[in-house]
Amino acid sequence: MAIKLTVNNQPQELDVDPEMPLLWALRDHLKLTGTKFGCGMALCGACTVHIDGQPTRSCVTPISATAGKSVTTIEGLSGPAGKAIQDAWVGLDVPQCGYCQSGQIMSASALLTANSKPTDADIDAAMSGNICRCATYVRIRAAIHKAAEALPAKA
Numbered sequence: 001m002a003i004k005l006t007v008n009n010q011p012q013e014l015d016v017d018p019e020m021p022l023l024w025a026l027r028d029h030l031k032l033t034g035t036k037f038g039c040g041m042a043l044c045g046a047c048t049v050h051i052d053g054q055p056t057r058s059c060v061t062p063i064s065a066t067a068g069k070s071v072t073t074i075e076g077l078s079g080p081a082g083k084a085i086q087d088a089w090v091g092l093d094v095p096q097c098g099y100c101q102s103g104q105i106m107s108a109s110a111l112l113t114a115n116s117k118p119t120d121a122d123i124d125a126a127m128s129g130n131i132c133r134c135a136t137y138v139r140i141r142a143a144i145h146k147a148a149e150a151l152p153a154k155a
């Protein structure tokens with residue numbers, strides 16, 4: 001039976017194996033290739049998307065677990081935190097090779113949505129599961145602080 005979900009605010013119906021990882025459904029069936037495959041074992045964060053706003057590793061999430069849910073990928077990232085993160089990433093020229101960066105941005109935007117003024121410790125805790133082989137960590141942390149400056153503090 002087809003699985004119904006929303007991806008980037010568009011209703012989708014996918015007639016695929018229910019055990020198919022969400023990552024493959026996004027990349028191979030919906031042609032949303034901004035989300036990357038790194039390890040396939042929930043270890044690197046390259047495949048991070050939001051499911052109902054929560055950062056989630058799509059490589060180990062069966063598509064059946066997303067039925068009725070709202071998935072956001074890097075292609076659909078919006079909202080104040082998403083915009084602030086993307087502007088800061090460009091402003092500070094964060095990426096090197098870029099492979100890990102959509103996952104980094106999805107984790108960072110989820111952090112800022114939950115906590116608009118994160119400390120260094122908050123950032124390290126939220127981002128520790130996103131690995132960057134180019135070691136852009138210093139720029140990532142700076143960009144999250146820069147994005148936070150552009151957001152109003154939550155009451």
Ligand code: FES
Nearest residue numbers: 038039040045059
């Ligand atoms: S590809 Fe999903 S965590 Fe590495």
Ligand code: FES
Nearest residue numbers: 097098132133134
């Ligand atoms: S920018 Fe190359 S892996 Fe992170």
